[in-house]
Amino acid sequence: MPPFAPTQRTSVDGLEIAYRRAGAGEPVLLLHGIPTSSRLWDAVGADLAADFDVIAPDLIGFGESAKPADREVSMAEQARLMPQLLDALGIRQVVLVGHDIGGAAAQVMAVDAPDRVRALALIDSVCFDSWPIFRMRVLRATMPPLARRFPRQWFGWFERSLRRYVPDGEPREALAASIAAWSADAAGAEAFMRDARALDPKITQAVAPRLGEVRGPAHVVWGERDPFQKVRWAPKLRDAIPDATLSTLPGGHFLPWDLPAQVAREIRGLAARAAGG
Numbered sequence: 001m002p003p004f005a006p007t008q009r010t011s012v013d014g015l016e017i018a019y020r021r022a023g024a025g026e027p028v029l030l031l032h033g034i035p036t037s038s039r040l041w042d043a044v045g046a047d048l049a050a051d052f053d054v055i056a057p058d059l060i061g062f063g064e065s066a067k068p069a070d071r072e073v074s075m076a077e078q079a080r081l082m083p084q085l086l087d088a089l090g091i092r093q094v095v096l097v098g099h100d101i102g103g104a105a106a107q108v109m110a111v112d113a114p115d116r117v118r119a120l121a122l123i124d125s126v127c128f129d130s131w132p133i134f135r136m137r138v139l140r141a142t143m144p145p146l147a148r149r150f151p152r153q154w155f156g157w158f159e160r161s162l163r164r165y166v167p168d169g170e171p172r173e174a175l176a177a178s179i180a181a182w183s184a185d186a187a188g189a190e191a192f193m194r195d196a197r198a199l200d201p202k203i204t205q206a207v208a209p210r211l212g213e214v215r216g217p218a219h220v221v222w223g224e225r226d227p228f229q230k231v232r233w234a235p236k237l238r239d240a241i242p243d244a245t246l247s248t249l250p251g252g253h254f255l256p257w258d259l260p261a262q263v264a265r266e267i268r269g270l271a272a273r274a275a276g277g
Contacts, residue, residue, distance in 0.1 A: 001170045003038070004045030004054065007064055012084045015071065018064035019057040019085070023049030026118075026271060027091045029082065030056040033100020033126075034136075034195060035158070036254075037063030037181060039174035040099060043260035048267060055094070057085060059102065061198075063181050067191035074198040075101055079108035083116050095271050097121040099256060100229070101131065104204050110218075111210045119274035120218040120241070121267055124229050124253050127237045128208055132199035133228050140196045147189035155183035155192075165227065171257035211240040217273040218244040221266050223251040223258065 005022035020038050028048055032040040038056040045054045058065040060081065061073035071077075082105065086094065096117045098106025103125020110117045132140070139158075147154040159179045166175050182192040218241045222234035231248060238246040247266055251258035 001042045001046065003042055004049060004056075009064075010085070010088045012081055012088055015060055015066045015068060015081070017057050017060065017066070017081070017085055019055055020045065021053070021055045021089070022046075023052050023054045025052045026275070027053040027055060027094040028267065028271070029086070029094040029096050030054065031078075031082075031096070031098040031102030031105055032056070032059065032062070033102045034062070034199070035162070035179055035192075036100070036175065037178040039063070039178050040254070040256050042170065042174050044256045044264050044267070047260060047264035051268070052095075052271070053091075055089065055091070057082075059105070061191055061195045063178060067188070067194075069190065069194070072198070073194055074200055074203060075104035076108055076203050078105040079112060082109050083113045086116060092116070093118045095119045095121070095267065095274060097123065097267055098125055099123040100253070101126050101199065103127065104131075107204060107207050107211065111207055111213045114213065114215045117216065119216050119270050120214055121221060121270050122218070122237060123221045123255055123263065124223055124226050125220070125237065126201075126229060127204050127233055129201045129205055130229055130233050131201055131204070132196075135228070136196055136199055140193070143189075144193060147193070148186045151185055151189040152183050154189070155179050165252055166254055166257055171254070174257070208240060212242055214241045214244075217270055218242075219266060219270040219273075220244055220246045221255065221263065222246070222248050223253055223255045224248050225251065226253040228253045
């Protein structure tokens with residue numbers, strides 16, 4: 001499946017953010033994780049756009065968005081930028097959906113900008129001290145010399161190492177496109193290393209005691225076979241958020257690629273709860 005919408009761009013706090021937007025209705029903001037991009041939401045976005053105004057940005061340092069060498073790219077900073085992106089797009093409130101480290105940004109945004117979040121969905125999300133996973137810690141320690149000197153070869157290896165976690169066909173093409181954003185040259189490799197170094201569990205540990213402040217409906221969705229964020233984190237995250245619900249699905253970490261129709265259905269159900277339906 002191709003991207004659910006073409007890339008558009010806007011400036012936020014002096015940074016260019018690339019995003020995809022399609023549909024009409026209640027706004028839904030989809031935040032990807034690492035090493036993905038807005039392409040994570042190709043199928044889910046196309047499904048939801050039948051009924052919602054769907055926005056999927058590339059986070060700063062990812063995809064087609066700016067990759068500044070002199071700006072913070074942590075999930076706390078991403079959370080700070082998202083309300084400004086909504087302002088630029090003329091949007092007041094959203095159903096906020098975060099996957100993987102995008103879930104960290106979603107948690108921070110939900111407590112720091114509660115008036116912008118109508119409902120919150122966290123999909124295989126990092127939380128508490130669940131991250132960075134061992135794979136990313138190893139990459140942070142070992143990749144710099146090789147990735148700087150041989151970026152295309154290194155990122156080609158990295159993409160191939162993740163294929164077994166992603167369904168055949170279009171999802172693997174979307175994975176390759178996401179990773180290719182860093183592979184062109186040494187500057188791209190440096191951008192990825194900045195993203196990897198910014199994986200800081202202090203962000204979710206700091207926000208964890210505040211999850212009780214989350215307003216509106218919340219829903220946690222998890223892949224039963226997630227090898228990176230184990231399903232044991234799911235009930236702990238649910239229990240930290242008032243009246244949150246939990247669904248586990250028969251997939252792995254990349255549920256928006258594994259089971260897009262089911263993920264879209266979970267988001268629709270959350271939006272219906274927020275609307276009182």
